Amino acid sequence: MEFINKHPKLFQWLLLLLTFFGLIFAIDVPEGYKFIRAEAEHVIVEGQSTYSFLGISVSYTYFNFLWRLPPWLGWFPIWINDVLYFFLNDWWKIDFWDSDLGDYRTRPFMLHVTRFISSTLLFFIEFIREIFIGGVKTVVAFTSWDWIDANPWAEFRGIPWTIVTAGAAILGYKLAGRGLAIFAAVTMIYISVFGQWEPSMQTLSFILVAAPVSFILGLSLGVWAYKSKKVETALSPILMVMQTMPQYAYLVPVMVLFGIGDHAGAIATIVVATPPMILLTVLGLRAVSPEIIDAGKMSGCNDFQLMLKVLIPTAKRDILIGVNQVIMVCLSMAVISSFIGAKGLGWNLLLALNRLNIGAALEAGVCITLIAVILDKLSLAWANKQTDYFTNLNFFQRYKYGLIFAGTVIIGLILAYFGSFYFKEGFNYLFEVPHNKGISNEDFWNRGVDWIWDTFFYPLKVFNTWLIVDVLQPMRAAFLRMPVVATFVLVMGAGYIIGGLRSALIVGGFTLFIALTEWWDRALVTAYMATCGVIVSSIIGVTVGTVCSQNNYSSKFILGVCDTFQTFPSFVYLIPVMMLFGVTDTAVLIAVVVYATIPATRYTVEGLRSIPPSLHDAAAMSGVTALQRLIKIDFPLAFPHIMLGINQTVVFALFMVIIGAFIGTEDLGQYILKALSDRQGAGKGLILGICVAFIGLIVDNLIRTYAEKRKKELGFN
Amino acid sequence: MLKSLKMLTAMFALVAITFASTAVYAADSKKPIRIPVHNWSSQVVMAYVIGGIFESIGNNVEYVPADSQAVYESIRQGDVDISHEVWESAFGSSFDAARDAGGLLDWGDHDARTLEDMGYPNWVADLCPGLPDWTALKNPDCAANFVTPDSGGKGRWLEGPQTWHQDLMPQRLEALGLDDLWMVKFAGGADALWAELDAAKKENRGTIIFNWTPNFTDGAGFTFIDFPPFYDGCRPEDGGDGACGSPDGYLKKAVNENFPNTHPDAAAIFKNMSFTTGHIGAMAALVDVDGMTHEDAAAAWLADNESVWKAF
Structure with a gap:
């Protein structure tokens, strides 16, 4: 009894586990139950029950409700889809004049709206794109295709890469000095010399539209949410779901609404990139101390001035992190958005992977990462730059950089002009290095991959077989063997022990939603893979993070590695992993681990580095050894922060498990992929995405509640 | 700020005008x-x-x-x-x-x-006497050559992603009564199929994958399995039982x-x-x-x- 009183939590956990396993053993698999089959979609199944709701009939096979719940939400995705279809096809048809046909056509109102948004975005993307690589669409937007055909002189050829490179370097120098200037120049030269100029500029132009739009949208919504409690309450659950939803799930609805092309890719990107911006804006504004606001009011600011001149500048740090996030997300969407028509590096990368040409994919991937890094550094430098109000400058001093740039434009044009005489074979290298004439280290990488494949194939096969037979298959079977009642007991019980009744009800609600869709079995498979991935990633991440955090340089180094891997398109390592491990769960798991280890490592390093030095001094005076200090002081103090890292690891692992559908999985991801080509795909894709998001939110709720409590106990704010 | 807003409005207006501008074409x-x-x-x-x-x-x-x-x-x-x-x-x-x-x-x-169906690289024919006729797949000794660690003791068909033909292949296995011996694994894309082909070649092991012709594998020795011929309405979505191959398309x-x-x-x-x-x-x-x-x-x-x- 004393033991129980001393460790009440431990006892509660034990009791929970006992009940959980008791239920698993008590409830048998019903006869004839076929795992992982969405009955509603399968055509030949006898003895099905059917129900009808809102005119949608759903058929399913009934089993003991302790084992699996019936798909009472089966109508939901189809209903969403029907509603969308109605708005896009039948609601409020409007006549319009089609200039191509020279006749009137009717089109529903919704299509008018979405296509107007599409064409506006597309105009800006093309406008920026044509500055870099030339084209006629901008001119055409103001004239017509016939006009441009009759007046070929008006076609803009784009600016030579030398000028863009010099411009980037000058910008870097102006904002942050020599270091950034050199980095910018080297990056641009690299991109050009490797013949990636055109796709890179296509990607860049699309990001230069998506990122500012996300930033403005996020900032304004964030300000609105800060000002109005109602808006915040309405937004915050939506944002929570959006942040844990796999990016992939947005593709189908966006495609249905906005069609395909660069604009659709940009819209999907904006949808994904805006939520972190909103959250960070609200966070930053909330942190502004009331004294500053009072000072602003005393100086006679009106509301608008208070926001623009006082609040936003003060909250700059958090808003900057938002900008950084927006840029990272935009580039991580470069590949995914190419599924719905975005041109550029992402699409080239996918095509290369489809031919198993890893070298070519890697080159495109490196360019994506480089663009991400340079945009990130430039935007940070720009935002950090202090405005100098006092010095009196003359014309030349003030416009120094503009003048230098004007100079380079002239030099670049002259160079390109002479280049057109010098290079006779039709390619002007001083204008643009064509895609097939650059240097390429494709062969080098391909040979490297081949070598690894040849050398390690058999040893890895032994490992692979062992892992699948002895670990993964039993794990998977165990997850699927879980009766639905046992899952509820486990999840809600954990919620109750950690956060009381409220937590239990929240996580129970999430679970119920998934259990009432027809994809429960698939959600279990997703959960199984994510669990395996999170366990391995956390162990590796926390270990590596702990080792590296012992020293200033290694900390910086490992954080840099984390940044690089986060922007590097994860699709690139799907293929090598698949070649080594086949179309198996091992391959998916390894891809998951590579990606999900990043946050675990990062948060461990940050957590351990942020312990106040005074505590270390106190410990040193008490005479602890380094190991004792780590175990008795560092870990307990950093633990809440590390747990938040694990929380991120869960989200990352879920994303990657979903992307694992491109290797071949049987989970929710495969169905999200399938939704792309399904006629009811928009509704299904969305609900599947929400299912994944809810799995993430269950874990998020548990870990966050726990971390908050723990922080309070430790006396952190 | 205001200035750029005005400019934006002007641009929108121009874009709108362009879309509305009339022209009737005789030629392309x-x-x-x-x-x-x-x-x-x-x-x-x-x-x-x-x-x-x-x-x-x-x-x-x-x-x-x-x-x-x-x-x-x-x-x-x-x-x-x-x-x-x-x-x-x-x-x-x-x-x-x-x-x-x-x-x-x-x-x-x-x-x-066109033909899009399950098939095998030519060396596999030795592992399973009777191929390309589908009845050869009924032989348990044949299926045993295609077992992988995660296939649960059954022979594996590597099908393309579910986007391509949904549940066609699992339904076919069931309809042909092969589902005791064979199972279907969905790959994530064409790249997964070619990687499997390379890996099988390296190990000289059996593999049955989804493929199509005309394709680059045509010259490399690839044979399609002869399933019962396709007829209109034999597929489950058209009301049939699914016991047929793909059409000569x-x-x-x-x-x-x-x-x-x-x-x-x-x-x-x-x-x-x-x-x-x-x-x-x-x-x-x-x-x-x-x-x-x-x-x-x-x-x-x-x-x-x-x-x-x-x-x-």
């Missing part, structure tokens, strides 16, 4: 013809080939990356103008649905016939309903356009075997086969 519109690009080699090369042909008669073209199933809805809505590789077995139903909904026209077939072309009005010349050429199995295999091989980029391969093909495409 100069508006670019939007050709979809999917993720397998022959389709991409053919897109550039067709683009090249259109350009040779003075049209403008534009290439749009698109999903191979969703593209028919996009054509219907007018986001894309044409599709030049409609494979009967994989895309037939998406194509039919879009055509029936209106907005998409059937624009004739290529000479090439068409390779169709499709256009948006307005395309023949806006680009009459190009539409006429496109209607005549017909590639053979040999042409398509050659286009794919330029990329998959010779390692050219898609654009280069298209340029090379156009240069070598002028007599073929000038005839359209």
Whole structure:
């Protein structure tokens, strides 16, 4: 009894586990139950029950409700889809004049709206794109295709890469000095010399539209949410779901609404990139101390001035992190958005992977990462730059950089002009290095991959077989063997022990939603893979993070590695992993681990580095050894922060498990992929995405509640 | 801030005016013809080939990356103008649905016939006497050669992603009574299939994968399994039991309903356009075997086969 009183939590956990396993053993698999089959979609199944709701009939096979719940939400995705279809096809048809046909056509109102948004975005993307690589669409937007055909002189050829490179370097120098200037120049030269100029500029132009739009949208919504409690309450659950939803799930609805092309890719990107911006804006504004606001009011600011001149500048740090996030997300969407028509590096990368040409994919991937890094550094430098109000400058001093740039434009044009005489074979290298004439280290990488494949194939096969037979298959079977009642007991019980009744009800609600869709079995498979991935990633991440955090340089180094891997398109390592491990769960798991280890490592390093030095001094005076200090002081103090890292690891692992559908999985991801080509795909894709998001939110709720409590106990704010 | 807002408004106005501006065309519109690009080699090369042909008669073209199933809805809505590789077995139903909904026209077939089915690289025939006849798969000794660690003791069929034909293959296994011995694993994409082919070759082990012809594997020794012949209505979605192979399929072309009005010349050429199995295999091989980029391969093909495409 004393033991129980001393460790009440431990006892509660034990009791929970006992009940959980008791239920698993008590409830048998019903006869004839076929795992992982969405009955509603399968055509030949006898003895099905059917129900009808809102005119949608759903058929399913009934089993003991302790084992699996019936798909009472089966109508939901189809209903969403029907509603969308109605708005896009039948609601409020409007006549319009089609200039191509020279006749009137009717089109529903919704299509008018979405296509107007599409064409506006597309105009800006093309406008920026044509500055870099030339084209006629901008001119055409103001004239017509016939006009441009009759007046070929008006076609803009784009600016030579030398000028863009010099411009980037000058910008870097102006904002942050020599270091950034050199980095910018080297990056641009690299991109050009490797013949990636055109796709890179296509990607860049699309990001230069998506990122500012996300930033403005996020900032304004964030300000609105800060000002109005109602808006915040309405937004915050939506944002929570959006942040844990796999990016992939947005593709189908966006495609249905906005069609395909660069604009659709940009819209999907904006949808994904805006939520972190909103959250960070609200966070930053909330942190502004009331004294500053009072000072602003005393100086006679009106509301608008208070926001623009006082609040936003003060909250700059958090808003900057938002900008950084927006840029990272935009580039991580470069590949995914190419599924719905975005041109550029992402699409080239996918095509290369489809031919198993890893070298070519890697080159495109490196360019994506480089663009991400340079945009990130430039935007940070720009935002950090202090405005100098006092010095009196003359014309030349003030416009120094503009003048230098004007100079380079002239030099670049002259160079390109002479280049057109010098290079006779039709390619002007001083204008643009064509895609097939650059240097390429494709062969080098391909040979490297081949070598690894040849050398390690058999040893890895032994490992692979062992892992699948002895670990993964039993794990998977165990997850699927879980009766639905046992899952509820486990999840809600954990919620109750950690956060009381409220937590239990929240996580129970999430679970119920998934259990009432027809994809429960698939959600279990997703959960199984994510669990395996999170366990391995956390162990590796926390270990590596702990080792590296012992020293200033290694900390910086490992954080840099984390940044690089986060922007590097994860699709690139799907293929090598698949070649080594086949179309198996091992391959998916390894891809998951590579990606999900990043946050675990990062948060461990940050957590351990942020312990106040005074505590270390106190410990040193008490005479602890380094190991004792780590175990008795560092870990307990950093633990809440590390747990938040694990929380991120869960989200990352879920994303990657979903992307694992491109290797071949049987989970929710495969169905999200399938939704792309399904006629009811928009509704299904969305609900599947929400299912994944809810799995993430269950874990998020548990870990966050726990971390908050723990922080309070430790006396952190 | 305000100034830029004004500028924006002005721009919108201009854009709107442009869209509203009237013009009636007798000849082809100069508006670019939007050709979809999917993720397998022959389709991409053919897109550039067709683009090249259109350009040779003075049209403008534009290439749009698109999903191979969703593209028919996009054509219907007018986001894309044409599709030049409609494979009967994989895309037939998406194509039919879009055509029936209106907005998409059937624009004739290529000479090439297509087959999309399960098959095996030739050395596998030794592992399973009786192949390519499907009844050979009923032999448990045969199935045992195709067991993988995660297949639960059954032989494995590696099918393409579920996007391609949904549950067709699991249903077929069931209908043919093979599901005690065989199971279906869905791969994530074409790349997964080729990687499996390479790996099986390296180990000299058995593998049954989904594949299609014309494809670059045609020259490398690949045989399709002979299933009971296809007939209309044998597939489960059409009310049959699914105990049949894939059809000897068409390779169709499709256009948006307005395309023949806006680009009459190009539409006429496109209607005549017909590639053979040999042409398509050659286009794919330029990329998959010779390692050219898609654009280069298209340029090379156009240069070598002028007599073929000038005839359209």
